[in-house]
Amino acid sequence: MLTVQNESFYFKGEPFQILSGGMHYFRTMPEQWEDRLLKMKALGLNTVETYIPWNFHEPKKGEFNFSGMADIERFIELAHRLGLYVILRPAPYICAEWEMGGLPSWLLKHKSLVMRSSHPSFLKHVEAYFAELLPKFKKHLYQNGGPVIAMQIENEYGAYGNDGAYLAFYKEQYEKHELDTFLFTSDGPDFIEQGSMPDVTTTLNFGSRVGEAFDALEAFKPGSPKMVAEFWIGWFDYWTGEHTVRSGEDVASVFKEIMEKNISVNFYMFHGGTNFGFMNGANHYDIYYPTITSYDYDSLLTEGGAITEKYKAVKKVLSEYREVPADFVEKPSAKAYGNVTLTESVSLFDVLEAISGKAEHIVPLAMEDIDQAYGYTLYRTTVNRQGALKFNSSNIRDRGFIYINGSYVATTYINDTEKSSSSIFRKR
Numbered sequence: 001m002l003t004v005q006n007e008s009f010y011f012k013g014e015p016f017q018i019l020s021g022g023m024h025y026f027r028t029m030p031e032q033w034e035d036r037l038l039k040m041k042a043l044g045l046n047t048v049e050t051y052i053p054w055n056f057h058e059p060k061k062g063e064f065n066f067s068g069m070a071d072i073e074r075f076i077e078l079a080h081r082l083g084l085y086v087i088l089r090p091a092p093y094i095c096a097e098w099e100m101g102g103l104p105s106w107l108l109k110h111k112s113l114v115m116r117s118s119h120p121s122f123l124k125h126v127e128a129y130f131a132e133l134l135p136k137f138k139k140h141l142y143q144n145g146g147p148v149i150a151m152q153i154e155n156e157y158g159a160y161g162n163d164g165a166y167l168a169f170y171k172e173q174y175e176k177h178e179l180d181t182f183l184f185t186s187d188g189p190d191f192i193e194q195g196s197m198p199d200v201t202t203t204l205n206f207g208s209r210v211g212e213a214f215d216a217l218e219a220f221k222p223g224s225p226k227m228v229a230e231f232w233i234g235w236f237d238y239w240t241g242e243h244t245v246r247s248g249e250d251v252a253s254v255f256k257e258i259m260e261k262n263i264s265v266n267f268y269m270f271h272g273g274t275n276f277g278f279m280n281g282a283n284h285y286d287i288y289y290p291t292i293t294s295y296d297y298d299s300l301l302t303e304g305g306a307i308t309e310k311y312k313a314v315k316k317v318l319s320e321y322r323e324v325p326a327d328f329v330e331k332p333s334a335k336a337y338g339n340v341t342l343t344e345s346v347s348l349f350d351v352l353e354a355i356s357g358k359a360e361h362i363v364p365l366a367m368e369d370i371d372q373a374y375g376y377t378l379y380r381t382t383v384n385r386q387g388a389l390k391f392n393s394s395n396i397r398d399r400g401f402i403y404i405n406g407s408y409v410a411t412t413y414i415n416d417t418e419k420s421s422s423s424i425f426r427k428r
Helices: 030-043 072-081 105-109 120-140 164-176 189-195 210-220 248-260 309-319
Strands: 002-005 008-011 019-023 047-051 085-089 148-152 182-187 201-206 227-232 264-271 282-284 288-290 387-392 399-404 407-413 421-426
Touching (some): 030 309, 182 189
Parallel strands (some): 047 085, 201 227
Antiparallel strands (some): 002 008, 387 421
């Protein structure tokens, strides 16, 4: 098992440096998992890390999915076969720029429920989910013949709250399901005090300023082993923004400092992949920032899985400290699809009965109240008067398309600068 001795990680009784790459099985097609993992191993890494999104595995209360892209056990077994260790991050909230941070939308139906807290109603739902999820991992622990060497408790909780009982709940759940493995928390250097536990290893998330970050950890919890659970080597993109780029030279420079100090590291991301369907999340700071479909992240592999110059720069640094495998030989990639011409279309209003269900209510209901997790909701009403149609864009939580008598007339968006009521004049 992975243990801590003399302020360092030990594995199989020997000092051990975790060299990990982040890859989300739920953002990559299963047919491509092996290619990405082989490239990870060819870089010289020894571990793969992945989040586990609750809403991907329990999209509706009590209905679980662990097949296809959701076959987490297949992913673990493949990593094992290829000679990689595995770090799992199964906290119900994963962030990861993923839809609602992995929390299922059906939780929102319970108006009094307090998410990411020790509120009994929330913990009851988590416990039921864990009863399905956690037993799957026992046989995959290293001491049981599998590749799993560590698991995370919650995710960057220090940036959200300080409910110690809530964090303790997860440790108790792991013990309940006999997941006797190395546990850790991860937070930015400014949030470790709120997000840490006294008897669990604290790891850090950052993109630079290595010495400053670990000075903060040493001051808070002296003698801790050093690990960057998320070494941010790129960043995600949002709609209307420019593609984020961080040079390979910059990443390699920080990585060299990490290697000089023999710090364990997880590249976030090694391979970002794609937000399929409506699973791209959003951040709301000064305004609403919806994440784009791509999760390229300017990572070591492109969204399509190709090796980048940043990958090569990192491997060059790693080769200065240890023997690295031979370079991965890329197979010819598929050609571009070229231009695709759409020759047919149909009006939404002509196919409503075929593609949707209907709910009637005196006032508009939120999507979760009609058991709809993603996609579009069409709200319809009859207005028996003439004049101007007024609407308030602040009531739209992302984007709304407005139609009158089946004809499109306007779009309203949460980030529209004019938040007061707007009017659309329509004569009869």
